[in-house]
Structures are given as C-alpha cells and as structure tokens.
Amino acid sequence: MQVQGIVTCLYFVLMFPADIIGLWWAVGSPLVMDSNSICKKTKRLAGRQRTICKREPEIVAEVAKGAKLALLECKFQFRNRRWNCSTARRSINRILRRNIRESAFVYASTAAGVVYTVTQACSLGTLPKCTCDHNARDVSTDGEWEWGGCGDNVDYGYRKSREFMDARKRKRRGDFTTKIQLHNNEAGRTGVKNFMRRECKCHGLSGSCTLKTCWKKMPPFREVGNRLKERFDGAIRVIISNDGKNIIPEGLTIKPPSRHDLVYSDPSPDFCKKNKKVGSLGTRGRECEPDSMGVGGCDLLCCNRGYSRTSVTMKENCKCRFLWCCEVICETCVSTKILNKCL
CATH class of the missing domain: 3.30.2460.20 (Wnt (Wingless and Int-1), C-terminal domain)
Structure with missing residues (x-):
C-alpha cells in the first residue's frame, strides 16, 4: 500500500531517540516520505514499532494522520492562549522535553488522534487486518431497536495506538518521566474509547421506523479535544512515590490521578516573553x-x-x-x- 501523506514526523521518530518529540512537531512539514523511507532505519525503532513498520505500513500511515489531527485540534484549543501550540521546532522540542501541562496535552491528544484515525480507517475498510466491531451485539437492547450496521472498532484503534505510541517508553517504564508520559498517553486514548456513542437508523416504508438498527460510533474529535482541554485545566501535579513504582499527587489533600486525568511534574513558564531555553515564543x-x-x-x-x-x-x-x-x-x-x- 502506498503511504503518501506520512510526513517528517516519522522521520524524526527514526532519527531521534526522543520518541514522540519528532513525531509531533514535524507533522506540518512539507517534506513527504513514503513507507520505504520511513522504515529504512528500523534498528532505531523499538521492537513493536519495528514490527508495525515492516508488516503494517498502512498503520504507520494512520499514525501520521492521527498526529496531524491532534496538531490541528491542539492549535484550535489553544488558539487564544499564551502558548498556542506552536510547532516551531525549537519551541516544541523544548516543551516536550519537560513534564509540564502543555506537553501532557500534546502526548494525550496525539495518542487520542492515533486511536481515532486507525479506528476510522478500520470502519472505512482500508485496513486489511481490521473489521467492524460486532461485540456490542452481545449486549441486550430495550426491544425497540437492535444492533446492526458497522460499529467503530475502537478496541483495535486503541490497541494499535498503544503498541506504537508506548513501545519505546515501555522499555524504560521505571523512569519518572516515562511514567508521566505513559499515563498521559493512556488518558488520551480513554478520551476516545470511553465515550463511544450509539448511532441509529430507521428502516420501513414511507419513512416509518418499523425497525431501528444501531451501532457504536466514536464521538467527534472536537469533543475529544474539548474533554482533554478540561483535563489540561485540571491537570494534577505529581511526584514519584518513595518506592519509585508509582506517581502520586504532590499535595496530601489532592486525589490520586485517575486514568482520565492529565499529570505533570514541572511548572509551566508564563510564555509571555521569548525564551529559547524553555521553548517560549512570547506573545509579541x-x-x-x-x-x-x-x-x-x-x-x-x-x-x-x-x-x-x-x-x-x-x-x-x-x-x-x-x-x-x-x-x-x-x-x-x-x-x-x-x-x-x-x-
């Protein structure tokens, strides 16, 4: 399968061991690469990423689309903020190297974007190893409708996002920064998976609804972005536990973060003035x-x-x-x- 539309984001995944840093900021670059170029240096990828790159180039294409979708949503959500999700290389690299609220949103929205585009491609029939979701048909209905149609297979999208986005990090899961980033990745994915909705269609003569079939569908990605933005505003500052196994709230009176919460450990700069050290472009x-x-x-x-x-x-x-x-x-x-x- 031809994988045009994959951009320099994946080039930097290969070239820089800083994981998703390159994947994010270079999404909007004009340089387009095909799957052969992306997969040429697979030794620099984590094991599961290498396997996907070699055996499922169509998934790699959806990863790039998901990152681009997340970039557009990030720009929308922060369009009026001092930090406006600028993808200037020197800025976003600095942002993503720190465990601040802004990087938490970027990681979460990118993981959510990959879930979304992979699931969407699955429903459109463009992924050979994925079919519609029929699991919901085992759930009883109220008798006024029945399961049918092609449900969005969000479990497949969730799994592929997890395999690709978390692959390199899972080798270093004992690291504090790694724990934070894996947590935020998961928060992004649950922002899609846990908010599936039911969509229905009526069947019958002359517009009657003698039979109604329903299926599971993902929420609009704008809803996902809105939800993640709310979690950004309520993000929880964390520290590492004494045994080094878990992340816990910095304050004793703060509730432990759930799978849905965004977490961070470092304070954000005010982004008022240009500061290359912290990645701030200023608001001038x-x-x-x-x-x-x-x-x-x-x-x-x-x-x-x-x-x-x-x-x-x-x-x-x-x-x-x-x-x-x-x-x-x-x-x-x-x-x-x-x-x-x-x-």
Missing part, C-alpha cells in the same frame, strides 16, 4: 481582543504590556448576481478591519 505580535476580559483578551494575552491598533483596508467581491447564461457579475466592496496586536 499576537492578535488579541481588547474588549475581552478572558483568555484571548489583550490584557491577559499581552501580559499587560499593551497592544497596538492598526487599520487594514480589505477588498472583496460582493453583491454577486448570476446572469443567464453563464456569467457571474460582482461588485467590489471595501471594508476596514481593525487589528489589535500585542506589543
């Missing part, structure tokens, strides 16, 4: 909302440095009308937009 030049008191407002986003106002003239087609046959005539409308940017 970012657009803001002067009338907003929340995130995205000029006071918070600009870190109380103030902002500039610039008037921009824009021209666009308007009042278009169709002339028979076959021409569209438009007028040119001029509008003015005010841009507010952080100083």
